[in-house]
Amino acid sequence: MKPLFNQQGSEVPKRPKSSDSQVKNEIIKRGLTSFFSEKQSVFEANQKDTLVKIFNEHWEYACDEEELAKYVGELGVNVNQDAIVLALISVCEHLNDAYLVILTEWYQSNAIVPPYPVGSKLDKGTITGISVKEAATYEVLIYGFPESSPNRRSVKFEDAILAEEE
Incomplete structure (x- = not known):
């Protein structure tokens, strides 16, 4: 990986990784806040802390919601598996969106300059x-x-x- 630079030519911090524990905690916090601000009928507000624990242990960017559903059993949710998976799809969309917002904040706050102009030929x-x-x-x-x-x-x-x- 090559370093990136800002408009003043100074090297900027590396791209935030969703697997980094601090970044992951922020993604989960923002994503669940967004999710619980919408009307949904699967998860109760008092289950949020357990969801945070589950996502900290098992969530990764663009993960499989059916795989995550296996860990939701500890919440004692009284709905069918399909409803849980659909709710997790929604939660994961909120988490993925939160990560993209964090990336945008990193990009904008560091005023990153693209290393190559449009039209450049890359190896790919x-x-x-x-x-x-x-x-x-x-x-x-x-x-x-x-x-x-x-x-x-x-x-x-x-x-x-x-x-x-x-």
Whole structure:
């Protein structure tokens, strides 16, 4: 991974990882706060602390909600498994969104400058843009795909390798 720099040319802190315990705690806090602010009928507010424990132990970015459902038994939720999985899908969407917000905050607060301009040739393809969904990430057209193709690979700024650097 290459270091990233801000507009003044100073190196910035590395991208927050969802597996880092401090970052994960913040993701879970924000995500569950958002989830419980909406109307839902599976989890009670007094189960939030147990959910925090379950997510700290078993959640990871873009994880399998059916796998998580196995650990919700300790909550004593009186609904069927399908309802639990659907609720966990919603919770995980809130957690994933919270992580993307944390990434955006990191990107904006550090005023990160893309290391290469749009149009640069990388080892994986050509940079066609900067992602609006995930901060500090290029959209790359993979070599061999026509320019009209909607398919793009996401490449983090720090993982981008110019084709001639190979």
